[in-house]
Amino acid sequence: xxxxxxxxxxxxxxxxxxxxxxxxxxxxxxxxxxxxxxxxxxxxxxxxxxxxxxxxxxxxxxxxxxxxxxxxxxxxxxxxxxxxxxxxxxxxxxxxxxxxxxxxxxxxxxxxxxxxxxxxxxxxxxxxxxxxxxxxxxxxxxxxxxxxxxxxxxxxxxxxxxxxxxxxxxxxxxxxxxxxxxxxxxxxxxxxxxxxxxxxxxx
Amino acid sequence: xxxxxxxxxxxxxxxxxxxxxxxxxxxxxxxxxxxxxxxxxxxxxxxxxxxxxxxxxxxxxxxxxxxxxxxxxxxxxxxxxxxxx
Numbered sequence: 483x484x485x486x487x488x489x490x491x492x493x494x495x496x497x498x499x500x501x502x503x504x505x506x507x508x509x510x511x512x513x514x515x516x517x518x519x520x521x522x523x524x525x526x527x528x529x530x531x532x533x534x535x536x537x538x539x540x541x542x543x544x545x546x547x548x549x550x551x552x553x554x555x556x557x558x559x560x561x562x563x564x565x566x567x568x569x570x571x572x573x574x575x576x577x578x579x580x581x582x583x584x585x586x587x588x589x590x591x592x593x594x595x596x597x598x599x600x601x602x603x604x605x606x607x608x609x610x611x612x613x614x615x616x617x618x619x620x621x622x623x624x625x626x627x628x629x630x631x632x633x634x635x636x637x638x639x640x641x642x643x644x645x646x647x648x649x650x651x652x653x654x655x656x657x658x659x660x661x662x663x664x665x666x667x668x669x670x671x672x673x674x675x676x677x678x679x680x681x682x683x684x685x
Numbered sequence: 686x687x688x689x690x691x692x693x694x695x696x697x698x699x700x701x702x703x704x705x706x707x708x709x710x711x712x713x714x715x716x717x718x719x720x721x722x723x724x725x726x727x728x729x730x731x732x733x734x735x736x737x738x739x740x741x742x743x744x745x746x747x748x749x750x751x752x753x754x755x756x757x758x759x760x761x762x763x764x765x766x767x768x769x770x
Contacts, residue, residue, distance in 0.1 A: 596700055600717050600728060634714075 485510035489526070490518040490546065495564040497522040498529045502562065505533060505553065515549040523547040525567040568680065576613040576643070578679040579605075581621035584629075586685060598624065601685070602634040606641070614644040614679065616672050617664065622651045627660040635663050646671060686734045690766060691744075692718055692727070692752040699728035705747050711735060722755060722766055737769055 487504055489497035497517050504513070513535070517523045523540065530537055530551055541548045585594025586601060602624070605612060615638065617625055624631040625647050639645050645664035652658040652666065676682055693699040703715045712733040718725065732740060737754050744751050755766040 592700070593696070596696075596703075596715055596728065600715055603714050603716050603731075630714075 483510040484512035484514065486514045486516070488516045489522060490516060492522070494521055494525055494569040495567040498525050498567040499564055501526050501529060502533075505535070508553075511553050513549075513551045513553050515551070517547045517549070518545060520547075521569045523549065529567060576611050577681040577683050578614040578616065578675055579612045580616045580618070580676065580682055580684045581624065582618045582684065584620045584623040598685075599631050599634070602631050602638075606634050606637040611638060611641050612643055614646065614675055615664075616646050616648075616667075616675055617651075618648040618672065619651050622647050622655065622657060622661075625661055625664045626652070626657045627662050629662075632662050639663060646675070648672060686736060688757040689730075689732045689735055689737055689740060690716075690719060690722065690755040690757060691730045691732065691740060692722060692755075693729065694750055694752055696728045698749055698751065699730060702730055702744060702747075702749050702751065703728075705743060705749060706730060706732065706740070709743055719766065722753075 485504055487497075487500055489500055492500070497515070501513075501515055504510075513530075515526050515530075517526060526549055527537060527540065530549070534554075536552045536554070538550045538552060541550070581598075583594070584598060585591055586597040587594055615635070623629060625635060625645070635645060646667035647661060647664040649658070649666040649668055652661055658666070691699075691702065693702060699715060703713070706713050712735075714731045714733075715728050716731045718727045718729040722729070737756065740754065753768055755768050758765050758767050
């Protein structure tokens, strides 16, 4: 018996939840799960592997992924947590870094600014680059004319890191015209990143 | 000319040297000391395409002590730091 589960249009973790329900109900030995996005494909595959279901092949048909598996005796993982199957794929995506100051920490402003510069340089040297830098409050100064950090932020931008700079903050400091790098953004975009991105670190 | 890395006895010296080299119009970065050179936490100066003799002269003139000067070599894409005297 073959079971077909079409999860098109469902967002994570729903495709995993549906796959799990089908496995629980049982009554089939061949399984095909259709997903319409990369994250769901990765998540369903990971879930099947964790459940000791053998994935025979994954085919890409148009924009959809078809996962073919043979179901022996599925092993129910006792600590199933749908949160372990979020929409983004953390292992492939870098972190979002929220920078709310032009210096790291407190104690000495001068040292904090030097540390921030050295930190941004170091990010350019890492294998795993951050996916996004969010600049707010004094952090926006790093993106404006005359700041030494710009060249390193540019290197990150060229490498695919998204750079968002708080427009309200630029305006408050009278720096809107001085922005050298990044996209002027708003609190809605920044809040969405903070809430939706897989991993956010505040500096 | 190659890129250079200069290490210092303390972070304060590195910061002082940064101001000097910057006002001398050099293209450079204050960076964390590369792991290959030292595992200590500290700042170094990465100076792009410059002459080590010139750097030495400037720092000595300004009386800023430095620890070591390294030339960044990248013969086969593999980066290493060659210490010079």
